[in-house]
């Protein structure tokens with residue numbers, strides 16, 4: 001990636017399909033009726049759509065909708081004008097690229113190309129249509145029914161559109177949408193009814209989801225995944241907020257963990273790697289300025305709660321990759 005800071009940002013051009021009656025009405029309902037957790041699916045898609053120089057996700061702008069696209073675009077324009085050290089959405093872009101790279105690595109490693117892939121809190125994730133590495137994988141997307149229904153409606157509209165660029169092309173071997181609430185006890189059962197095989201190698205993707213859950217429910221989900229290490233090759237790729245980061249929205253974010261690299265081994269994962277945004281495997285050429293927020297944070301000890309220079313809270317997003325298998329469980 002070239003040095004972004006000096007380049008003009010690509011213009012926002014809204015796709016015609018966003019003016020389609022069905023798609024427009026759907027996005028209006030999303031904005032007025034969904035709660036912040038569900039709406040975050042579209043906000044995340046907007047981030048990916050506007051970082052199209054580094055993320056090839058042609059469906060993202062349709063999933064995001066006009067309002068979120070315009071909001072993020074305005075923020076980016078302001079950041080560029082003010083020569084901000086961090087451009088809005090960069091954290092999302094880095095996170096997406098990091099998850100892509102870890103998923104690709106997991107599927108080409110000992111877990112095997114045929115591993116099934118479960119996306120918990122899948123939202124408007126389009127990996128099944130983006131990533132060739134999924135060609136031998138059954139993919140399962142778990143989210144609230146209304147989120148998955150909206151996604152399917154937009155995909156239908158894209159498939160029927162006159163613009164061939166919008167036609168979704170499946171890259172995964174198969175895709176199942178599993179409508180479930182992760183705070184209910186039946187999500188795993190619903191996953192199995194949809195074809196998830198508990199004994200088959202599995203990569204679990206928890207991108208931007210775990211902190212929406214309460215501590216109780218987040219730990220329950222993590223324990224269920226960790227237990228799978230006793231059954232089969234299991235890889236978990238997840239992001240965690242530290243306590244300070246959840247204060248960015250006390251009403252929306254709940255679960256936090258300051259030391260996920262200690263938590264995950266205690267649950268049964270044998271190999272655990274933690275990265276921070278800006279680390280060598282988590283910058284993708286997008287965080288060049290040594291004084292940007294992310295580089296400043298990663299140069300401070302993780303135990304420090306506030307920035308020594310200005311007293312602002314150290315809000316961190318930890319990127320975790322963990323794995324385990326029956327012959328590698330921790331005693």
Ligand SMILES: C[S@@+](CC[C@H](N)C(=O)[O-])C[C@H]1O[C@@H](n2cnc3c(N)ncnc32)[C@H](O)[C@@H]1O
Pocket residue numbers: 037038039040041044045120121122123124125142143144147180181182183206207208209212213
């Ligand atoms: C920030 S979005 C991330 C979406 C997707 N992983 C991505 O990166 O594009 C969070 C997603 O988690 C989903 N979610 C939050 N709480 C959930 C729950 N209790 N059960 C199922 N999905 C949930 C929301 O509906 C939303 O789609």
